[in-house]
Amino acid sequence: MPTLFRFLFFCAVIAGSIYGTxxxxxxxxxxTEREVTIRIPSERVNPAP
Structure with missing residues (x-):
């Protein structure tokens, strides 16, 4: 049984460190906010029939 408690304690420490991070x-x-411009070729917007 001590091994189970040690394992659960180890899992709790890892989960706590992830949560803290x-x-x-x-x-x-x-x-930071910045403007984003994406160019789309006209062939993709208006495909030829």
Whole structure:
């Protein structure tokens, strides 16, 4: 039984570190806004019949 508790504790530590990393990313990282221009060839927009 101690092995099961050790395994569950190990899984909880990994899940906690992933959760903590996600919270830190949401808190400290600010996305930058910028304009995006995508050129589409006219052949794709108006295909020849």
């Amino acid at each position: 996600m919270v830190a990313l949401v808190t400290f990282v600010e996305p």
